[in-house]
Amino acid sequence: MHTIQEWITERLTDLGLVNDAASQLDNTIVLLFIILITIAIDYTCRYIFLGMFKKLAKRTKNQWDDLIVERKIINKMMHIIPAILVYILVPFAFPPEEFPKLLIFLQKVCAIYIIAVSLRFISASLNVIHEIYNQKETFKDKPLKGFIQIIQVTIFFIGFIFIISILINKSPVTLFAGLGASAAILMLVFKDTILGFVAGIQLSANDMLRAGDWITMDKYGANGTVIEVTLNAVKVKNFDNTITTIPPYALVTDAFQNWRGMSESPGRRIKRSINIDMNSVCFCNQEMLDKFRKISLITDYIDGKEEELHRYNEEHHIDNSIWVNGRRQTNLGVFRAYLVRYLQSLPDVNKELTYMVRHLQPTETGIPIELYFFSSIKDWVPYEGVQADVFDHILAVIPEFGLSVFQNVSGSDLRNLTFRIGNK
Incomplete structure (x- = not known):
């Protein structure tokens, strides 16, 4: 390279240029020549290596190589090569004994550029790693992005320290040692980041x-x-x-x-109650029992329960002329038995999990009859549909058992009552 510089100087002197001007001009020409060489090498490397990698990515079934091509990771890596070449070759254009300050300035620019491009390459590579692992089922639901970000912040922080050390001509070790004294300030500035990192690890x-x-x-x-x-x-x-x-x-x-x-889990819980008017609860007479036997879900229940109660009353010599004596079925008890069998008949109710119908503490608004079961459908919209269908059916079937739902008096009820009294 020095021989080329002397040859250029001789040619410029032959053209009639002053020797000092020729010397400065040939330095610039050598610098341009170095830049042209590095650009040519950059394009050649990108054409060769990137072309080879694209062909390889098309042949394989892996997704990671396709992501590397799509995110232009190879391009970002190749930008480092020309900067390194310029850093190495620039002393030939501006020898240290002739242009010490200019050479140091240009090499600093190259070094800073190399660090910046390297940081960009590492950051992009980490993002690709996050995308690759995020596509895997075992890592898809893990909070990997927080860990990737803390690595990126750490790398950029280290890179920033190196850039500062280049600009002020200090060793990075000295700067890192000085940061120890300002650790409290750094912890205050990066409080949210530190807390977020620790919380991410715990989560x-x-x-x-x-x-x-x-x-x-x-x-x-x-x-x-x-x-x-x-x-x-x-x-x-x-x-x-x-x-x-x-x-x-x-x-x-x-x-x-x-x-x-x-x-x-295998089911989503449904827990809801309906208030029954206590005045509608009564013992079942024979007419009511004959009607309930016609309900297919509880036919066997009515017959089995009647046989059990009849046997009990006979064994204890119960006087059946008074209904209070002995044991008898109630319309509310039959209704609860119907609800249990109704839940058993529904395909959307998970029979492996708990399902029951129970009394809650009676209140001034009636007797709460609670249904506790699990729907095998867990998606929100169809789940609400299952719940609504069950209670639509229950509200419609309650009068069939001689029961009524408790409901506070409304304005229309008062108007109807006033109208009836007026007609009388």
């Missing part, structure tokens, strides 16, 4: 939260699906399509409800 280690989980957190107005877990925020898409952002450490320090257990 992941204890499997408390995954992307895709349905969570409820009233304090932050969150009721929806977790769409993203990052270093500084957990994004929840609520069912009204709004987005709620929660600090990760809030999920560790405060209480929240995760519905994942319900989603992974």
Whole structure:
């Protein structure tokens, strides 16, 4: 390269240029020549290596190589090569004994550029790693993005320290040692980041939260699906399509409800009661029992129960002339038996989990009859449909058992009562 520089100087001097001007001009020409060489090498490397990698990616069934091509990871890596070549060759254009300050300046620019391009390449590579692992079932619901972000922040911080050390001509070790004294200030500045990182580790280690989980957190107005877990925020898409952002450490320090257990279980619970008017409860006479026998779900129940009660009353010499004596069926008891068999007949009720019909404490609004069972359908919309169908049927069938639902008096009831009194 030095021989080329002398040859260029001789040619420029022969053209009549002053020797000093020729010397400066030939340095510039050599620099341009170096730049042209590095650009040519850059395009050649990208054409050869990128072309080979694209052909290889098409032949394989792996997705990671396709992502590398789509995210232009090879291109970002190749940008480092020309900067390294310029850094190595620039002393030939500007020798240190002639242009020490200019050479140091150009090499600093090259070094900073190499660090910046390297940081960009590493960051893009980490994003590709996150995408690859996010597509795997075992890692799909893990909060990997927070860990990727903390690695990126650490790498960029180290890169920034190296750039500062180049600009001020200090060793990076000296700068890192100086940061120890300002650790308290750094902890204050990066408090949320540090807390988020620690909280992310706790959430992941204890499997408390995954992307895709349905969570409820009233304090932050969150009721929806977790769409993203990052270093500084957990994004929840609520069912009204709004987005709620929660600090990760809030999920560790405060209480929240995760519905994942319900989603992974074989059924989703339905627990609802209907208030029966206590005045409509009575013993079953023979006419009522004959009517109930015609209901296919409880035919065997009526016959079996009557036989059991008849045997009991005979053994204890009960006087059947008074209904209070002995044991007798009630319309409410028959209704409860019907509800149990009705739940057993529904294909959407999980029979392996608990299902029952029970009394709750009577109140001034009647006797609450609670249905407790699990729907095998867990998706929200069809689940609500199953629940509505069950209670639609119950409300319609209650009068068939001589019972009535308790309901407070409304304005229309008072108007009807007034109209009847007026007609009399």
